[in-house]
Amino acid sequence: MDNKLALKTPEIENTDGLPLPQRIWAIVAISFALCMSVLDINIVNIVLPTLSHDFDVSPSIITWIMNGYQLAIVVSLLSFSSLGEIYGYRRIYLSGIAMFCITSLICSLSDSFWTLTIARIFQGFSASAITSVNTAQLRTIYPHSKLGQGMGINAMVVAISAAAGPSIASGILAISSWHWLFAINIPLGLTALILGYKFLPRNEKRDDRKFDKKSAIANAITFGLLIYTLDGFAHHEHHDYIVIQLIILAIVGTYYVRRQLGQTTPLLPLDLLKIPIFTLSISTSICSFIAQMLAMISLPFFLQNTLGHSEVMTGLLLTPWPIATLITAPTAGYLVERIHPGILGSIGMVIFAAGLFSLSMLTPESSDISIIWRLVVCGMGFGLFQTPNNSTIISSAPTNRSGGASGMLGMARLLGQTFGTTLVALLFSFVVQSKSTSVCLLVGGGFALVAAVISGLRISQPSTIK
Structure with missing residues (x-):
């Protein structure tokens, strides 16, 4: 009986990674779960006005349906x-x-603002558990020589899920x-759960240390306050409250960092930041x-607002971005095994x-075709970067x-998304409406160039992709 079970249970062989076809099914399970968790960060954006009306809640309050999800991920990611x-x-x-399947069911049956927000x-905590160990599992699934290909698929799923949220939401809301x-998360989650239970490797190396609860609490307060303060600053919260939050953040954050410096395997992996190429890659991400x-x-x-497109049409027009990423990311996974990731990322x-700068030049007279090709350029560049960087x-x-x-x-992805969201709010509040999107795209192009420079600095570091 034990021998039969052993044959059915995928194990990490001494040959490095899972054998085929178990490797394929394992990555399919990971892709389903990752798509589901990343997609839910952005899929709610389009329906927020509808929820505000249905629940009779102000627009500023209804955003907690989105913010609560993202905040839960940020405060718990490193702990998981x-x-x-x-x-x-x-x-x-x-x-x-x-847990994601259960909470998705509760969300779909919610009949009040508070029920939906708590769910x-x-x-968000469920998504954090998925996201936190997702890429770590690729090392146990893929042979080291094929890790770049696995990262290519992973980057493709993350990028497409993040960018395709509005498109998928538009399609669902249309019918x-x-x-x-x-x-829609329930069938995706159940598929991922069944495939994951059967094909994900069991004999992983484990650490015998105890979980650092004090660090976990300090981590939650530090990153939670950081995101909450940024959000308050972007929405012009009273300065007294922001100052109080910054003081608490400085005190707890200092304690947290000092505690991590004394740990051999810290919750906040400061030990990894001592590796130059790791730090450069996190920064560029x-x-x-x-x-x-x-x-x-x-x-x-x-x-x-400017071109007068509907929500559904807006989602469709943004779709070329994830499609371009879909094509480019796997190609980058192949190239990263042959070209230094610093060069490829740059x-x-x-x-x-270039795509962002070209988008900033759009006018009210711009055609849909002129928008589409610019989005394709953005998607190609983003897909070519994410795989070697990850x-x-x-x-x-x-x-x-x-x-x-x-x-x-x-965490790098979430912090980047949060800072980006905050910057949009700030720029929209200081720039006239007719130029706000253009300014956001110009600033975005600037950050992309900074990322290119930082990525180029990695050329002096030895590539770890063999």
Whole structure:
């Protein structure tokens, strides 16, 4: 009996990685879960006005349906990464998928603002468990020589899910109610759960250390206050409150960092930041996602308010971006095994910047075709960058710190998206409406160029992709 079970259970062989076809099914499971968790960050944006009307809640309050989800991810991501290293990536991952299915069902059945908001917060914790260990598992699934290909698929799923949120939401809303924005997660989650349980590797290396609860609490307060303060600043919260938040942030943050410096395997992986190529890759990742969010949040305002397009048409016009990424990211996964990731990443960010600068030159007379080709350029550049960058982040960390590297990769994306969202709010409040989108795109192009420069600095560092 034990022998039969052993044959059915995918194990990490001494030959490095999972054998085919188990590797394919494992990556399919990861892709389903990752798509589901990333998609839900942006899929609600379009329906916020409808929810505000249905629940009779002001627009400023209704945004907590989105903010609560993202805040939950930010405050818990590094904690789940640490738990993955201690208890196993597979266990944390499958638990996150199961909870995501349950919370998605609650969201789809919600009949009040508070029910939906609380469910969304717990859905965010579930997404955090999935995201925190996602890329760490690629090291146990793929042979080292094929890690770039795995990262290519992973980057493709993340980029497409993030950019395609408005498009998918538009399609669902065109034929059904907002409840189905959440209900669609259930079949995706169940598929990921079944495939993950059967094919994800079980015999992962685990750390015998205890979970640092004090660091987890300090981490939640530090990053939670950071995001909340940025949001308050962007929405012109009273200065007294912002000052109080900054003081608390400085005190707790100082304690948190000092505590991490004394740990051999810290929750906040400061040990990994001592690796130059890792730090450069994290920095360029943050800049790239700031640029992406500056574009993805500001463009719908131009398309709807200036060009007069509907929500559905806006989603369709933004679709060429993820399609271009879909084509480019796997290609980058192939190229990263042959070209230094610093060079490849710089090329991708320069192309991305060119696309953003060209979008900033759109006028009220611009045709749909002129918008589409510019979005294609952005998608190609972003896809060409993400794969080599993510590959470098994961492979430059020691194997036993893959969870920490995975958590930092996810944190870089979330911080970049949050800073980008905050910048859009600030720019929209200081720039006249007719020029606000153009300014956001110019600033985004600037961040993309900064990312290209930082990526180029990695050329002096040895590539970790063999």
